[in-house]
């Protein structure tokens with residue numbers, strides 16, 4: 216007799232328009248801050264995987280960059296990566312901001328979803344902020360455009376409905392061994408998570424002064440003999456004026472960013488951290504394939 220209990224394991228892609236709440240949901244599920252969450256759109260540039268256990272199922276979440284109408288080359292790379300993540304998944308969850316409802320971006324995603332074979336799950340998010348009638352009306356309007364295998368109404372922020380969603384996903388994943396050790400919550404290398412943390416601090420601090428024209432790379436990570444880590448990161452901006460803004464008067468701004476980032480990176484790495492930040496001007500960094508390959512993005516094929 217086979218006494219071994221059956222395990223399941225699968226990939227779940229979270230797709231949705233920018234700001235739908237994908238990062239918030241993933242963080243709620245995984246219970247750790249893996250993917251940065253800010254009030255700005257398109258903060259998620261690279262795919263970050265979160266791994267959760269539900270019963271005997273291991274769920275590997277792929278948090279995709281917001282799908283939007285691409286214009287710049289970097290934007291196109293983000294969208295290619297987002298759909299690439301969906302194609303490899305066992306289930307695709309479309310997250311819709313119920314507060315915003317159906318807009319052009321969502322319509323385009325719904326049309327594209329029709330071509331995918333995977334189990335499709337609709338998640339209406341932010342139910343804490345909308346009326347029940349609005350929710351039901353939105354669900355009906357979406358259903359008329361695209362059939363989903365299941366619909367969940369949740370609040371990623373309060374956690375309401377998240378457990379039901381997780382249980383459902385756990386039940387539909389394929390039978391198979393777990394791909395990751397039980398205690399692992401992410402396979403994203405610490406270096407890129409650390410860069411994401413610094414980028415979040417940069418955004419939070421500078422708001423609209425530095426929209427999307429900056430990126431952060433961890434250029435060096437050394438484990439020291441006293442158990443601490445010495446980390447070097449470079450902040451790339453596109454113009455000399457932006458460099459001045461990042462540094463701030465008497466280095467005030469960069470010092471504050473560095474302190475906030477160091478604290479969080481240290482908590483993540485579970486070690487004292489010495490963080491060294493450098494600011495470099497690189498005019499066309501967003502057109503340079505090497506830069507986004509380092510961010511884990513795919514190189515988009517240019518249409519001729």
Ligand SMILES: Nc1nc2c(ncn2[C@@H]2O[C@H](COP(=O)(O)OP(=O)(O)OP(=O)(O)O)[C@@H](O)[C@H]2O)c(=O)[nH]1
Nearest residue numbers: 234235236237238239256257258259281370371372
């Ligand atoms: N009221 C409310 N706000 C939410 C909820 N979930 C997310 N938000 C907010 O919505 C904003 C966007 O959330 P994110 O998780 O960054 O959205 P995202 O889809 O990952 O965005 P990108 O990374 O830009 O693609 C943040 O200000 C969140 O706090 C929710 O359930 N209720």
